[in-house]
Amino acid sequence: MGLLDTGYVYARRYREISNVLLKHGLGYFFERFGIRPFRSLRERLFGPSIKEQLLVLSEAERLRLALEELGPTFIKFGQILSTRHDLLPEEHIKELSKLQDRVPPFSYQDAKKVIEKELQKNLDEVFISFDPEPIAAASIGQVHRARLYEGDDVAVKVMRPGIEKIVETDLFILMNLAKFAEKHIKGSRFFNPVGFIEEFSRVMRQEIYYIHEAQNADRFYSNFAGSTTVRIPKVYWKYTTKRVLTQEFLEGIKISHIPQIEASGLDRKKVSTDLANAYLKMIFEDGFYHADPHPGNILVSLEGKIIFLDFGMAGYIDPLLRKNLVNLMIATMRSDIDLLIESLEEIGLVSEAGSEGPEIRVNLEDFINTYYDVSTKFIDPTDFLRDLTDVLIRSGGRIPTNIMLLSKTLMMRDEINRRLDPEHNFAELTEPYVKKMIEERGTVSYIMNETEKSLSDFAHLMRIFPKKAINILKKTERGRLGLELEHRGLETAIEELDIISNRLSFSLIIAALIVGSSLITQTRMSPSLWGVPLLGIFGYLLAGIIGMGLVISILRSGKW
Numbered sequence: 002m003g004l005l006d007t008g009y010v011y012a013r014r015y016r017e018i019s020n021v022l023l024k025h026g027l028g029y030f031f032e033r034f035g036i037r038p039f040r041s042l043r044e045r046l047f048g049p050s051i052k053e054q055l056l057v058l059s060e061a062e063r064l065r066l067a068l069e070e071l072g073p074t075f076i077k078f079g080q081i082l083s084t085r086h087d088l089l090p091e092e093h094i095k096e097l098s099k100l101q102d103r104v105p106p107f108s109y110q111d112a113k114k115v116i117e118k119e120l121q122k123n124l125d126e127v128f129i130s131f132d133p134e135p136i137a138a139a140s141i142g143q144v145h146r147a148r149l150y151e152g153d154d155v156a157v158k159v160m161r162p163g164i165e166k167i168v169e170t171d172l173f174i175l176m177n178l179a180k181f182a183e184k185h186i187k188g189s190r191f192f193n194p195v196g197f198i199e200e201f202s203r204v205m206r207q208e209i210y211y212i213h214e215a216q217n218a219d220r221f222y223s224n225f226a227g228s229t230t231v232r233i234p235k236v237y238w239k240y241t242t243k244r245v246l247t248q249e250f251l252e253g254i255k256i257s258h259i260p261q262i263e264a265s266g267l268d269r270k271k272v273s274t275d276l277a278n279a280y281l282k283m284i285f286e287d288g289f290y291h292a293d294p295h296p297g298n299i300l301v302s303l304e305g306k307i308i309f310l311d312f313g314m315a316g317y318i319d320p321l322l323r324k325n326l327v328n329l330m331i332a333t334m335r336s337d338i339d340l341l342i343e344s345l346e347e348i349g350l351v352s353e354a355g356s357e358g359p360e361i362r363v364n365l366e367d368f369i370n371t372y373y374d375v376s377t378k379f380i381d382p383t384d385f386l387r388d389l390t391d392v393l394i395r396s397g398g399r400i401p402t403n404i405m406l407l408s409k410t411l412m413m414r415d416e417i418n419r420r421l422d423p424e425h426n427f428a429e430l431t432e433p434y435v436k437k438m439i440e441e442r443g444t445v446s447y448i449m450n451e452t453e454k455s456l457s458d459f460a461h462l463m464r465i466f467p468k469k470a471i472n473i474l475k476k477t478e479r480g481r482l483g484l485e486l487e488h489r490g491l492e493t494a495i496e497e498l499d500i501i502s503n504r505l506s507f508s509l510i511i512a513a514l515i516v517g518s519s520l521i522t523q524t525r526m527s528p529s530l531w532g533v534p535l536l537g538i539f540g541y542l543l544a545g546i547i548g549m550g551l552v553i554s555i556l557r558s559g560k561w
């Protein structure tokens with residue numbers, strides 16, 4: 002494509018986009034950007050040609066229809082936006098969650114051409130039979146049923162011809178709009194539009210690269226190898242490229258077709274429990290989960306196994322996030338506000354600089370004090386994550402995409418679970434997974450083994466102590482700088498601050514010594530005196546001496 006040609010493609014697509022938005026009465030999107038949308042002469046003379054039947058719809062509905070019409074990039078964009086409770090009002094979130102990616106299929110001839118070009122073979126050299134009618138068609142690709150020469154039944158996903166170019170053009174246009182917004186729209190920087198589109202482009206490019214989906218499928222396949230409750234289709238790598246994905250064909254009933262599930266003699270409650278447990282395993286054990294659990298992507302096999310399909314979107318939970326998610330639930334159950342805030346800081350839900358303002362702590366305290374009702378026994382991570390992110394958003398916080406994705410996935414799962422079993426209790430099923438994680442953590446250090454909760458609290462304090470100390474020192478430093486700037490000459494105030502920060506530092510050192518010595522005394526470290534390690538005794542003594550000194554200096558100053 003030449004430069005001029007490229008320019009023409011962009012201009013044409015840009016015009017298409019503006020036409021669709023205008024048609025749905027959404028022209029003000031452009032006005033917000035200070036851009037004039039393309040208007041025909043007729044429109045300029047007679048006003049915009051908004052379809053009247055569209056105007057009876059709400060703005061959110063019109064937005065959804067417009068995005069559906071604009072194709073895969075915008076459909077995905079809308080789907081991702083639908084997880085952002087921090088950016089959009091509830092009505093829009095609801096409507097965007099309904100975004101459907103169903104378009105007329107492309108022809109068998111086109112599908113054949115793509116497959117032959119990609120596999121470098123004639124279609125009938127690979128398949129004994131190939132159903133020319135697709136099972137399903139979406140804007141990026143469609144799925145055909147076929148049989149390999151080896152005899153295996155397969156589902157062949159074929160990419161729609163020309164879709165990569167459309168997606169790249171759309172991403173280019175979206176990026177330009179984001180840059181424009183960041184430069185010209187006041188306050189837009191807070192939402193980091195360029196970063197958002199960068200991240201979105203990454204996700205979108207994975208969608209038009211089937212190898213990525215095949216790799217995800219492979220990973221789920223090995224994570225669930227040997228499972229008695231879950232089946233994942235095998236990938237046929239020999240017949241898989243970036244535009245063709247060949248997988249084992251798995252027969253099943255759509256998980257939302259409950260009458261059919263029951264008619265097959267399957268126990269819907271067991272199906273529900275198996276689905277929930279599959280999610281708990283993916284989240285708490287594998288750290289890798291299927292992030293698009295809408296009913297079209299999950300089947301139930303005739304033997305009652307859960308079949309996952311469509312691995313275009315997967316979520317990751319690294320060990321740090323996993324640990325902190327558990328800590329957040331424990332903190333809430335124990336009403337431990339410090340542990341809650343510390344865990345939130347560790348995963349970036351609350352900034353350590355406290356940029357969200359003081360109300361965030363107050364709101365979190367309210368949350369923790371009212372959230373957990375002891376009679377419910379255990380927390381449901383679905384509700385918990387939704388409610389916690391709501392509190393943070395209301396307090397002016399920002400939620401990272403991976404956490405929004407997890408929350409959204411859990412909610413989609415919840416919908417299916419409740420349809421299958423109105424008495425579904427996810428909290429109860431979660432408990433053993435969380436308990437197991439806590440136990441595993443306990444065995445990491447032998448010190449933890451010997452003692453009960455008090456020591457594990459000590460260990461926790463020891464771990465966070467250096468960070469806390471640095472934080473406090475940083476804050477003191479910052480405070481001092483502020484004072485110097487604002488009240489030049491008020492040396493006495495600064496001197497006082499010096500004294501305060503010194504005393505604070507001493508207190509911290511004493512605390513560290515006591516905690517450290519306590520830990521040491523729990524061990525059998527030699528040399529020891531009456532079975533107590535000498536190093537521990539020495540630590541206590543040192544803490545005692547510094548402590549006495551501190552008390553004396555405070556008493557002397559007369560300020561107590």
Ligand SMILES: Nc1ncnc2c1ncn2[C@@H]1O[C@H](COP(=O)(O)OP(=O)(O)O)[C@@H](O)[C@H]1O
Nearest residue numbers: 136137139144156234248249250251297310311
């Ligand atoms: N391995 C498979 N076995 C059986 N049916 C499949 C398989 N893969 C896809 N399908 C069918 O094709 C449909 C679309 O496939 P999917 O991977 O979900 O594509 P999309 O990304 O377009 O949603 C599925 O809902 C299912 O009906």
Ligand SMILES: [Mg+2]
Nearest residue numbers: 297298310311
């Ligand atoms: Mg699908």
